[in-house]
Amino acid sequence: DQQVKQNSPSLSVQEGRISILNCDYTNSMFDYFLWYKKYPAEGPTFLISISSIKDKNEDGRFTVFLNKSAKHLSLHIVPSQPGDSAVYFCAARPPNFGNEKLTFGTGTRLTIIP
Amino acid sequence: GAVVSQHPSWVICKSGTSVKIECRSLDFQATTMFWYRQFPKQSLMLMATSNEGSKATYEQGVEKDKFLINHASLTLSTLTVTSAHPEDSSFYICSARVPDSRINSPLHFGNGTRLTVT
Numbered sequence: 001d002q003q004v005k006q007n008s009p010s011l012s013v014q015e016g017r018i019s020i021l022n023c024d025y026t027n028s029m030f031d032y033f034l035w036y037k038k039y040p041a042e043g044p045t046f047l048i049s050i051s052s053i054k055d056k057n058e059d060g061r062f063t064v065f066l067n068k069s070a071k072h073l074s075l076h077i078v079p080s081q082p083g084d085s086a087v088y089f090c091a092a093r094p095p096n097f098g099n100e101k102l103t104f105g106t107g108t109r110l111t112i113i114p
Numbered sequence: 115g116a117v118v119s120q121h122p123s124w125v126i127c128k129s130g131t132s133v134k135i136e137c138r139s140l141d142f143q144a145t146t147m148f149w150y151r152q153f154p155k156q157s158l159m160l161m162a163t164s165n166e167g168s169k170a171t172y173e174q175g176v177e178k179d180k181f182l183i184n185h186a187s188l189t190l191s192t193l194t195v196t197s198a199h200p201e202d203s204s205f206y207i208c209s210a211r212v213p214d215s216r217i218n219s220p221l222h223f224g225n226g227t228r229l230t231v232t
Contacts, residue, residue: 004157034220041123043207043223044158089158098211099221100148104157 003027004092006105014113019077021108023090026071030092034102035064035075038087047088048075077110085112116142116212120224127198127231135193135227137164137208143188144210148221149181152205164191164208198231205229 005024013019021035031052036044050057050064050073057064063076077084087109091102117140127133137147147164162183163171170183180202182194195202207226211219 002157036223041225043118043120043209043225045223046220049220099219100146100160100163100209100211102160102221104159106155106157 002106003030004090004103004105006088006090006108008108009106010109010111012111012113013080015082016079019075019080019084019110019112021075021077021088021090021110023073023075023105024071025073025092025103027092027094027103028071029094030103031095032093032099033064033066033073034091034099035062036089036091036104038089038107044089080110080112082112082114085110116210116222118144118208118210118222118224120208120227122227123225124228125230127229129199129231130197132194132196133198133229135195135206135208135229137191137193137210137224139189139210139222142210142212144191145188145213147185147191147208147210149183149191149193150207150209152207158207161206162193164193166191195229198229200231203229203231 034049035047037047038044066073087107089107090105093102119138121136145166149161150158152158161176164183164185166185172178185191209221209223
Protein backbone atom coordinates (compact mmCIF):
# COMPACT_ATOMS: atom_id res chain seq x y z
CA ASP A 1 0.00 0.00 0.00
CA GLN A 2 1.61 3.21 -1.21
CA GLN A 3 0.86 5.75 1.50
CA VAL A 4 2.64 8.58 -0.27
CA LYS A 5 1.94 8.93 -3.96
CA GLN A 6 3.51 11.00 -6.64
CA ASN A 7 1.35 10.27 -9.63
CA SER A 8 3.45 12.13 -12.17
CA PRO A 9 6.67 10.24 -12.86
CA SER A 10 7.98 13.10 -14.96
CA LEU A 11 7.42 16.77 -15.65
CA SER A 12 8.98 19.18 -18.15
CA VAL A 13 8.88 22.93 -17.62
CA GLN A 14 10.31 25.85 -19.55
CA GLU A 15 13.08 27.77 -17.83
CA GLY A 16 11.71 30.78 -15.98
CA ARG A 17 8.24 29.30 -15.60
CA ILE A 18 6.71 27.79 -12.46
CA SER A 19 7.22 24.10 -11.71
CA ILE A 20 4.50 22.46 -9.64
CA LEU A 21 5.13 19.00 -8.24
CA ASN A 22 2.28 17.20 -6.55
CA CYS A 23 2.06 14.62 -3.82
CA ASP A 24 -0.88 12.84 -2.19
CA TYR A 25 -0.93 10.83 0.99
CA THR A 26 -3.41 8.46 2.54
CA ASN A 27 -2.31 8.25 6.18
CA SER A 28 -4.08 10.97 8.16
CA MET A 29 -1.61 10.42 11.01
CA PHE A 30 1.21 12.02 9.03
CA ASP A 31 2.02 15.39 10.52
CA TYR A 32 5.34 16.35 8.98
CA PHE A 33 6.20 16.51 5.32
CA LEU A 34 9.44 17.01 3.45
CA TRP A 35 10.66 17.38 -0.09
CA TYR A 36 14.00 15.94 -1.16
CA LYS A 37 15.86 16.54 -4.38
CA LYS A 38 18.08 13.94 -6.00
CA TYR A 39 20.62 14.32 -8.78
CA PRO A 40 21.86 11.23 -10.68
CA ALA A 41 24.49 9.23 -8.79
CA GLU A 42 23.93 11.29 -5.66
CA GLY A 43 21.87 10.78 -2.52
CA PRO A 44 18.72 12.80 -1.84
CA THR A 45 19.25 16.22 -0.32
CA PHE A 46 16.75 17.99 1.85
CA LEU A 47 14.90 20.83 0.18
CA ILE A 48 12.03 22.09 2.29
CA SER A 49 9.59 20.85 4.91
CA ILE A 50 6.24 21.72 6.40
CA SER A 51 4.46 20.84 9.59
CA SER A 52 0.77 19.96 9.56
CA ILE A 53 0.00 23.04 11.65
CA LYS A 54 0.88 25.17 8.65
CA ASP A 55 -0.49 25.31 5.14
CA LYS A 56 2.44 27.05 3.49
CA ASN A 57 6.17 27.30 3.89
CA GLU A 58 8.42 29.36 1.68
CA ASP A 59 12.18 29.32 1.20
CA GLY A 60 13.47 31.43 -1.63
CA ARG A 61 12.24 30.05 -4.93
CA PHE A 62 10.66 27.04 -3.23
CA THR A 63 7.24 26.99 -1.61
CA VAL A 64 5.44 23.99 -0.22
CA PHE A 65 1.67 24.03 0.18
CA LEU A 66 -0.24 21.61 2.36
CA ASN A 67 -3.95 20.88 2.06
CA LYS A 68 -4.74 18.59 4.98
CA SER A 69 -8.38 18.06 4.10
CA ALA A 70 -7.39 16.84 0.66
CA LYS A 71 -4.28 15.06 1.96
CA HIS A 72 -2.33 16.81 -0.71
CA LEU A 73 0.88 18.77 -0.83
CA SER A 74 2.66 20.50 -3.62
CA LEU A 75 6.05 22.01 -4.26
CA HIS A 76 6.25 25.18 -6.31
CA ILE A 77 9.51 26.30 -7.84
CA VAL A 78 9.53 29.74 -9.35
CA PRO A 79 11.27 30.74 -11.46
CA SER A 80 12.50 27.34 -12.62
CA GLN A 81 16.18 27.07 -13.47
CA PRO A 82 18.14 24.42 -15.40
CA GLY A 83 19.86 23.37 -12.16
CA ASP A 84 16.47 22.38 -10.79
CA SER A 85 16.40 19.40 -13.15
CA ALA A 86 16.41 16.42 -10.79
CA VAL A 87 14.15 13.81 -9.23
CA TYR A 88 12.00 15.19 -6.43
CA PHE A 89 10.70 12.98 -3.64
CA CYS A 90 8.02 13.94 -1.19
CA ALA A 91 8.06 12.21 2.16
CA ALA A 92 5.93 12.14 5.28
CA ARG A 93 6.04 10.83 8.81
CA PRO A 94 3.72 10.42 11.77
CA PRO A 95 4.18 12.37 15.01
CA ASN A 96 6.91 11.55 17.52
CA PHE A 97 9.11 9.80 15.00
CA GLY A 98 12.38 10.99 13.57
CA ASN A 99 12.91 11.52 9.90
CA GLU A 100 14.37 8.04 9.52
CA LYS A 101 10.77 6.83 9.63
CA LEU A 102 9.80 8.82 6.59
CA THR A 103 7.52 7.26 4.01
CA PHE A 104 8.72 8.33 0.60
CA GLY A 105 6.89 8.77 -2.66
CA THR A 106 8.25 7.24 -5.85
CA GLY A 107 9.58 10.54 -7.15
CA THR A 108 8.93 12.92 -10.02
CA ARG A 109 11.65 13.63 -12.54
CA LEU A 110 11.66 17.34 -13.30
CA THR A 111 13.32 18.54 -16.48
CA ILE A 112 13.80 22.25 -17.00
CA ILE A 113 13.99 23.15 -20.66
CA PRO A 114 16.38 26.05 -21.39
CA GLY B 115 27.54 20.80 5.72
CA ALA B 116 27.37 17.22 6.97
CA VAL B 117 28.66 14.68 4.44
CA VAL B 118 27.85 11.00 4.25
CA SER B 119 30.01 8.88 1.97
CA GLN B 120 28.93 5.52 0.66
CA HIS B 121 31.08 2.94 -1.10
CA PRO B 122 30.96 1.34 -3.58
CA SER B 123 28.62 3.31 -5.81
CA TRP B 124 27.83 0.23 -7.82
CA VAL B 125 28.66 -3.45 -7.62
CA ILE B 126 27.92 -6.53 -9.66
CA CYS B 127 28.21 -9.90 -7.98
CA LYS B 128 27.34 -13.49 -8.66
CA SER B 129 24.44 -15.23 -7.01
CA GLY B 130 25.45 -16.82 -3.72
CA THR B 131 28.25 -14.41 -2.91
CA SER B 132 28.24 -11.70 -0.25
CA VAL B 133 28.61 -7.99 -0.77
CA LYS B 134 29.64 -5.36 1.76
CA ILE B 135 28.57 -1.74 1.49
CA GLU B 136 30.19 0.96 3.61
CA CYS B 137 28.63 4.15 4.93
CA ARG B 138 30.81 6.81 6.51
CA SER B 139 30.03 10.12 8.14
CA LEU B 140 32.93 12.31 7.06
CA ASP B 141 32.69 15.38 9.24
CA PHE B 142 30.54 14.33 12.14
CA GLN B 143 30.05 11.37 14.43
CA ALA B 144 26.91 9.39 13.89
CA THR B 145 25.78 7.09 16.68
CA THR B 146 22.88 6.09 14.49
CA MET B 147 22.75 5.45 10.78
CA PHE B 148 19.91 4.22 8.63
CA TRP B 149 19.83 1.84 5.69
CA TYR B 150 17.25 2.08 2.92
CA ARG B 151 16.46 0.12 -0.19
CA GLN B 152 14.73 1.24 -3.36
CA PHE B 153 13.47 -1.18 -5.98
CA PRO B 154 12.78 0.11 -9.51
CA LYS B 155 9.69 2.28 -9.71
CA GLN B 156 9.15 1.97 -5.99
CA SER B 157 9.81 4.33 -3.13
CA LEU B 158 12.75 4.40 -0.75
CA MET B 159 12.07 2.05 2.16
CA LEU B 160 13.78 1.96 5.54
CA MET B 161 15.41 -1.42 6.12
CA ALA B 162 17.16 -1.03 9.43
CA THR B 163 18.62 1.34 11.98
CA SER B 164 22.29 0.88 12.71
CA ASN B 165 23.33 1.67 16.28
CA GLU B 166 26.97 2.18 17.21
CA GLY B 167 28.07 -0.42 19.71
CA SER B 168 24.83 -2.36 19.75
CA LYS B 169 22.60 -4.48 17.56
CA ALA B 170 20.82 -3.04 14.59
CA THR B 171 17.05 -2.65 14.60
CA TYR B 172 15.36 -4.13 11.57
CA GLU B 173 12.07 -3.10 10.02
CA GLN B 174 9.32 -5.63 9.63
CA GLY B 175 9.93 -8.04 6.78
CA VAL B 176 13.68 -7.44 6.57
CA GLU B 177 15.77 -10.54 7.26
CA LYS B 178 18.47 -9.70 9.78
CA ASP B 179 20.49 -12.80 8.92
CA LYS B 180 20.57 -11.83 5.29
CA PHE B 181 21.35 -8.16 5.74
CA LEU B 182 24.10 -7.99 8.33
CA ILE B 183 24.72 -4.56 9.79
CA ASN B 184 27.81 -3.60 11.74
CA HIS B 185 28.33 -0.18 13.29
CA ALA B 186 31.75 -0.57 14.82
CA SER B 187 32.70 3.07 15.09
CA LEU B 188 31.05 6.46 15.32
CA THR B 189 31.75 7.15 11.67
CA LEU B 190 31.26 3.81 9.94
CA SER B 191 28.35 1.47 9.38
CA THR B 192 28.46 -1.49 7.02
CA LEU B 193 25.70 -3.46 5.37
CA THR B 194 26.57 -6.94 4.15
CA VAL B 195 24.16 -8.66 1.80
CA THR B 196 24.86 -12.33 2.43
CA SER B 197 24.29 -15.05 -0.14
CA ALA B 198 22.95 -12.51 -2.57
CA HIS B 199 20.30 -13.50 -5.08
CA PRO B 200 18.99 -11.67 -8.15
CA GLU B 201 15.95 -10.48 -6.20
CA ASP B 202 18.34 -8.58 -3.91
CA SER B 203 19.33 -6.40 -6.85
CA SER B 204 18.36 -2.92 -5.78
CA PHE B 205 19.57 0.55 -4.85
CA TYR B 206 20.83 0.64 -1.28
CA ILE B 207 21.36 3.97 0.45
CA CYS B 208 22.40 5.00 3.91
CA SER B 209 21.74 8.14 5.89
CA ALA B 210 22.68 9.73 9.17
CA ARG B 211 21.55 12.60 11.33
CA VAL B 212 23.90 15.06 12.97
CA PRO B 213 24.02 14.27 16.71
CA ASP B 214 22.04 16.41 19.11
CA SER B 215 19.94 17.71 16.28
CA ARG B 216 16.22 18.16 16.65
CA ILE B 217 13.78 15.41 15.74
CA ASN B 218 12.80 17.38 12.65
CA SER B 219 16.36 17.78 11.48
CA PRO B 220 16.78 16.36 8.00
CA LEU B 221 18.82 13.30 7.32
CA HIS B 222 22.01 13.40 5.28
CA PHE B 223 22.12 10.69 2.67
CA GLY B 224 24.99 8.89 1.04
CA ASN B 225 25.11 8.62 -2.74
CA GLY B 226 23.77 5.09 -2.74
CA THR B 227 24.98 1.74 -4.04
CA ARG B 228 23.48 0.05 -7.07
CA LEU B 229 23.70 -3.70 -6.48
CA THR B 230 23.20 -6.09 -9.37
CA VAL B 231 23.22 -9.81 -8.65
CA THR B 232 23.67 -12.04 -11.67
